Amino acid sequence: MSETKIRIRDNGPFLVEGPVTLEDSEGNSYTIDKPTIALCRCGESDNKPFCDGKHKHCGFTSQERANAT
Ligand code: FES
Numbered sequence: 001m002s003e004t005k006i007r008i009r010d011n012g013p014f015l016v017e018g019p020v021t022l023e024d025s026e027g028n029s030y031t032i033d034k035p036t037i038a039l040c041r042c043g044e045s046d047n048k049p050f051c052d053g054k055h056k057h058c059g060f061t062s063q064e065r066a067n068a069t
Contacts, residue, residue: 010063013038013051022049 004018016037022030030049038051042060045052 008062008064009038011061012042012055013040015039 002018004016004020007015007017009015016039017035020032020037022032022037024030039049040047040051040055041062042051042055042058044054044058044060046054
């Protein structure tokens with residue numbers, strides 16, 4: 001069984017690796033033909049919900065860290 005992994009990029013998108021189904025708010029699925037997708041979290045992409053690289057030029061900053069226990 002494959003595992004899905006989400007990596008948070010500093011000042012950038014969420015990278016989603018592995019089997020995933022992405023649906024819009026009406027339940028329609030996107031066709032995903034890549035092993036990894038990048039989801040926009042800056043809000044500036046012209047290709048939402050996917051990242052198109054605009055985060056590099058819009059001043060978006062975010063550097064979350066998981067709390068180690
Ligand atoms: S995170 Fe890359 S365009 Fe928004």
